[in-house]
Amino acid sequence: xxxxxxxxxxxxxxxxxxxxxxxxxxxFVFFIGIFLLGYLLLLGLVLNKLIRExxxxxxxxxxxxxxxLYFFLLELIYRYFIQQLPVISLGSFLHLPLSxxxxxxFLLGSSFISPLNIISLLVFGPFALMxxxxxxxxxxxxxxxxxxxxxxxxxxxxxxWFKQRFEDSLIGxxxxxTTLLISLGANYFxxxxxxxxxxxxxxxxxxxxVPIFLxxxxxxxxxxxxxxxxRQNAYLEELSEKEHLQFANKNLGxxxxxxxxxxxxNLEWKLIIRHKKSRTYLMLCLVFLLYGLIFYNNPAFQSTSxxxxxxxxxxxxxxxxxxxxxxxxxxxWNSPAFDFYVHQKNGLKALVRGKYLLFTGISFLCFILSIPxxxxxxxxxxxxxxxxxxxxxxxxxxxxxxxxxxPKPMDLNKGSMFNYEGMGLSQFLMFIPLIAAPxxxxxPFAYLFGDYAGLLAMSITxxxxxxxxxxxxxxxxxxxxQNKYEISSAFRQxx
Amino acid sequence: xxxxxxxxxxxxxxxxxxxxxxxxxKSQCFGLVGNNGAGKTTLFRIMLDLVRATEGVVMxxxxxxxxxxxWKTKVGAYLDENMLLSYLSPEEYFNALRKIYHLSDQDLNLxxxxxxxFFNGEIxxxxxxxxxxxxxNIKKVGIAAAMLGNPExxxxxxxxxxxxxxxxxxxxxxxxxxxxxxxxxxxxxxxxLNHVIEICDRIVLLEKGQMIKDLDEKNKMTEELNSYFxxx
Numbered sequence: 053x054x055x056x057x058x059x060x061x062x063x064x065x066x067x068x069x070x071x072x073x074x075x076x077x078x079x080f081v082f083f084i085g086i087f088l089l090g091y092l093l094l095l096g097l098v099l100n101k102l103i104r105e106x107x108x109x110x111x112x113x114x115x116x117x118x119x120x121l122y123f124f125l126l127e128l129i130y131r132y133f134i135q136q137l138p139v140i141s142l143g144s145f146l147h148l149p150l151s152x153x154x155x156x157x158f159l160l161g162s163s164f165i166s167p168l169n170i171i172s173l174l175v176f177g178p179f180a181l182m183x184x185x186x187x188x189x190x191x192x193x194x195x196x197x198x199x200x201x202x203x204x205x206x207x208x209x210x211x212x213w214f215k216q217r218f219e220d221s222l223i224g225x226x227x228x229x230t231t232l233l234i235s236l237g238a239n240y241f242x243x244x245x246x247x248x249x250x251x252x253x254x255x256x257x258x259x260x261x262v263p264i265f266l267x268x269x270x271x272x273x274x275x276x277x278x279x280x281x282x283r284q285n286a287y288l289e290e291l292s293e294k295e296h297l298q299f300a301n302k303n304l305g306x307x308x309x310x311x312x313x314x315x316x317x318n319l320e321w322k323l324i325i326r327h328k329k330s331r332t333y334l335m336l337c338l339v340f341l342l343y344g345l346i347f348y349n350n351p352a353f354q355s356t357s358x359x360x361x362x363x364x365x366x367x368x369x370x371x372x373x374x375x376x377x378x379x380x381x382x383x384x385w386n387s388p389a390f391d392f393y394v395h396q397k398n399g400l401k402a403l404v405r406g407k408y409l410l411f412t413g414i415s416f417l418c419f420i421l422s423i424p425x426x427x428x429x430x431x432x433x434x435x436x437x438x439x440x441x442x443x444x445x446x447x448x449x450x451x452x453x454x455x456x457x458x459p460k461p462m463d464l465n466k467g468s469m470f471n472y473e474g475m476g477l478s479q480f481l482m483f484i485p486l487i488a489a490p491x492x493x494x495x496p497f498a499y500l501f502g503d504y505a506g507l508l509a510m511s512i513t514x515x516x517x518x519x520x521x522x523x524x525x526x527x528x529x530x531x532x533x534q535n536k537y538e539i540s541s542a543f544r545q546x547x
Numbered sequence: 548x549x550x551x552x553x554x555x556x557x558x559x560x561x562x563x564x565x566x567x568x569x570x571x572x573k574s575q576c577f578g579l580v581g582n583n584g585a586g587k588t589t590l591f592r593i594m595l596d597l598v599r600a601t602e603g604v605v606m607x608x609x610x611x612x613x614x615x616x617x618w619k620t621k622v623g624a625y626l627d628e629n630m631l632l633s634y635l636s637p638e639e640y641f642n643a644l645r646k647i648y649h650l651s652d653q654d655l656n657l658x659x660x661x662x663x664x665f666f667n668g669e670i671x672x673x674x675x676x677x678x679x680x681x682x683x684n685i686k687k688v689g690i691a692a693a694m695l696g697n698p699e700x701x702x703x704x705x706x707x708x709x710x711x712x713x714x715x716x717x718x719x720x721x722x723x724x725x726x727x728x729x730x731x732x733x734x735x736x737x738x739x740l741n742h743v744i745e746i747c748d749r750i751v752l753l754e755k756g757q758m759i760k761d762l763d764e765k766n767k768m769t770e771e772l773n774s775y776f777x778x779x
Contacts, residue, residue, distance in 0.1 A: 315646045319632060326634045326676070391597055391629040396647055397619035464634075537599040544629060 057158050085167055092171055096178040112183050116176075117254040123175075124203060125231065131168060131211040156282045160275070163212060164205075172204035173197075184258070192258045199257040202267035209274035213281050312398060316406030317413070323385060324378070327464040330385065333378045337414065340373040341421055348428040359431050359503055361495070364510075367432075367439035368447070368490050371419045375411040375443065375451055380482055382407065382455035383532070384462045387543040394536055404529040407452070408521075412444045431504075438507040438514070442490050445517025449524050450489060454482045456531055461543040548573040548700055548732045549594065554603035556589055556756070564589050564756040566603075573699070574730035576722065578747030580737065580772065585753040587736040588626065591702050594734075595624050607700070620648070623698035625689035625706070633678035637670045637688050640677060641695065648696035655695075662691045665717045682709040690718065694725065700732040701725075707739045715739075719746050740776065744768045 095102075103112040176197060184193040218227075257263040310317065324330040344366055347353050353360040369376075378385070386393060386403065393399040419440040426433040493513050498506030517524075532539070549571040556564040564586040571577050579587050592598040594605050596612040604611050607618035624630065632640055645655045659671065669684055670691075677688055686709050693701050707715045723746060725731045737743045743750055750768055752760035752775060760775070762768050 312647060315643065319635070319643055322639070323632075323634055389629060389632050391626070392632055394597055395595055395619065395624060395630060397616050399619075399647075537597075540597055 058162075089167060089170070089174060092174045093178070096175040097182075099175065099179045100183040112179075113187065113258070114255070116179065120200065120203075120254055123172075124207060127172075127204060127207050128211065128231070129229075131207060132215065135163075135166070135168065135208070135211055135215065152286045153279075153283055156279055156286060160209075160212065160279060160282065164208065166208075169205060169208060172201050176200050188258050195261050195264055196254065196257045199254060199263045199267050202264070202271050206267065206271045206274045209271070209278040213274070213278040216281060216285075310405075310409055312402040313405030313409055316393075316399075316402045317409040318406075320385075320403075320406055320410050323464075329462075329464055330378065333374065336377060337374045337418060340369050341418065344370055344422070344425050344428075344432070348425060348432055359435065361491075361498065361503075363432070363435050364439060364490055364494050364506075365487065367435040368443065368487070370422050371415050371436055371440040372443035372447055374414045374418065375448055376483070376486060379407075379411060379448070379451035380455055381459075381462065382452055383459040383539060385464065387459070387461035388464065390540050390543045394540055400532050400536060401526075401529040404452070404532055405525060408448065408525050411448055411451075415440060415444050415448075434504070434507055438510040439490060441514030441518075442493070442510045443514070445514030445521075446489060446493075447486060449517065449528070450486060451482070452528050454485065456528065456535075459539055459542070548575075548608065549734075550606040551594075552604050552606070554590075554593065554605065555601045556586070556593060556598070557601040562756055564593070566590070566756075566758055569751070569758065571700075571732060571734065573732055574726060575749055576726055576733045576735070576747045578735050578737065578743035578750040579753065580740065580743060580750060581753035582776075584755075586756040587753055588704055589756075590753070591624070591626055591704055591734070591736065594702065595622070595626070597626075620696065621699040622702065623693040623695065623700070624702040625686075625693040626702070626704040628685060628689075631677055631685065631689055631692070633685075634676055636674070636676055637680075638672075640688065640692065644692055644695050650696060658695055659691075661694075661721065662687075665691070665714060665721060667714065683711060683714065686710060687714070694721075694731075697729065698731065700734065702734045704736050705738065706735060707737055707742050715742065722746055740769075740772050744772070 099116070100112045103109050103115050107115070109115040180193040180197040184196055188196075253263065324334055347360075347363065347366045353362060383390070393403045396402075419436055422436050423433065425436065490510060493510050494506040496506075497509040549569075551566050551569040553568070554564065554566040555562060579590065581587055589598060593600045594612065596605075599613070604613070606612070607622060610618050612618055632643065635643065641655060641659070645652070650658075662670075666687060670680075670687055673680075677685060680688070686706065690703060690706055693703060706718060710718065719742060722733055722735075726733060733746075735743060735747065744765070748765075749761070749763040750772070751758050752762070752772070760771060762771055
């Protein structure tokens with residue numbers, strides 16, 4: 053029975069419409085994955101040297117043990133964002149004469165096959181082998197490693213439960229973040245060292261196999277916590293999200309002033325706040341607003357004359373992350389209703405104009421919200437102004453131009469992290485020119501006449517882009533109209 | 548109203564649609580029947596310029612649909628859910644269309660009044676997005692949207708599918724009334740022979756992309772269609 057289910061699962065993966073088309077992307081992502089895992093293994097291999105020589109700690113084992121807690125907190129966070137819930141295929145099995153428990157066991161089991169679950173092995177495996185084994189012997193090293201891996205796997209089940217329990221809610225995200233911030237902050241200010249508090253747990257594993265049994269129990273408990281929750285809620289309506297109109301029916305009033313294009317922008321705004329994937333992109337905007345905090349007050353990025361050139365990059369992201377991210381999938385967002393726009397008089401033109409309007413609006417909003425950065429110096433404000441102008445004058449056209457290359461359909465209701473639906477190779481490659489463009493204007497002037505001349509050049513280029521806005525946006529709309537048959541048939545057939 | 552000339556749609560080797568000539572005069576109720584894969588939906592999509600014709604033209608009031616856009620204000624259509632913005636509530640959707648068609652609130656209200664019975668109190672005022680409605684109710688929204696903005700012609704693909712029997716009867720009444728009051732041309736594809744025979748003045752039978760029958764005498768329709776579809 054189970055082997056049948058596994059076969060079905062494999063068939064589903066292979067035959068999904070996106071598989072064949074995006075084989076290239078699949079391979080690309082696969083290699084990136086291998087690369088990342090390779091790096092982690094490398095990190096694992098040099099971990100003991102790093103601790104001794106770079107950080108200057110004598111006892112690497114004790115240090116690692118006191119740091120493990122932070123590793124696991126970090127693991128909580130990345131698992132929270134990356135890990136996918138295995139409920140998608142639930143609907144196609146529920147009506148069959150299989151016991152619900154079996155289905156849930158199967159779904160949970162299949163979720164376990166994930167590269168995330170070998171990260172701890174890759175990082176700490178070599179450490180156990182090279183550092184612990186010589187000092188404490190083979191068996192304690194094995195037990196220690198097993199303890200670490202078991203903890204990591206318990207987190208896997210815990211997150212599956214947690215994410216489903218607090219699905220997509222802000223409370224969940226906030227809880228995770230506050231946990232991390234509080235523990236890091238407390239450590240930083242020296243109130244108490246949580247890491248040191250937990251250190252004995254893993255040190256204990258070096259001396260006795262008891263922690264293994266405890267952690268094994270924890271793993272089983274967390275699995276059954278997860279299982280029980282999924283089993284109880286194994287109904288279509290409960291595990292699939294349904295939202296009602298209670299929220300998200302705000303209009304952006306000012307947009308109505310721009311005629312049909314404004315109306316389209318308004319519809320697009322509703323599209324954004326009513327779909328999970330697009331909502332995440334919007335949230336990302338807010339996260340990126342804080343991005344500057346990492347750079348602007350970091351002594352490593354201070355320079356004596358002018359400012360660090362990386363700040364251009366930061367400014368571009370802060371004011372333009374939404375158009376970079378959301379714009380990548382320009383028309384794919386409208387793939388479920390593309391015929392609607394085709395069928396309206398001037399619909400496609402208004403759609404493209406509307407998107408321009410929305411991108412500019414959100415970019416402007418981000419710029420306004422980033423004004424408090426002036427606290428770190430006037431040059432930050434100037435950088436933001438220049439990058440903002442450049443974004444709405446040049447980058448916006450670039451994004452849209454590049455995104456119009458072979459748009460792909462996508463399902464808006466699926467999650468967003470590591471969901472490559474709608475992404476083509478072009479969407480990946482797009483980032484390169486988008487990042488390069490501001491520097492291509494900035495650097496020559498910065499080297500010749502100083503950093504502020506570079507900013508001025510960017511602003512002027514951006515302003516020039518604004519002047520030819522009408523012409524360029526019309527030609528983009530023309531391009532969409534020219535290719536509308538191809539685009540609409542691609543959107544229809546794949547969904 | 549609508550003229551088709553030398554229309555062909557070819558995918559690779561296969562000709563899925565081949566219509567040398569078809570003229571649909573104003574205020575005709577035109578029925579399109581045929582088995583699955585006969586090309587009904589493709590024909591509608593080409594008429595709406597959603598799919599490119601391999602050869603030939605579709606003219607709406609002497610305007611080539613693939614060239615101009617003026618005809619779009621005259622033709623309303625509902626083919627499938629791709630034509631709806633399913634993330635809006637029905638009211639929001641109608642309201643968005645109202646703005647696109649430049650109608651007043653009054654116009655919209657008048658239009659909605661026509662559909663009061665048809666909607667059966669389940670569409671307006673429900674706090675649901677269109678994507679969460681039942682199939683039948685989604686269809687109702689689509690049909691009402693297609694008729695919005697006083698179109699001169701309305702294309703409906705399988706309008707009776709998924710509707711309950713009383714809604715089907717109400718829809719027939721609505722279509723006949725619109726036709727009588729405003730001389731609206733209707734193009735309807737359907738598998739329900741009884742319904743099409745009842746409301747249509749003319750029925751065209753498609754088979755593998757060819758028009759093999761063009762019937763405009765009510766009393767012969769039943770017999771002819773039954774003899775074609777009755778596989779025994």
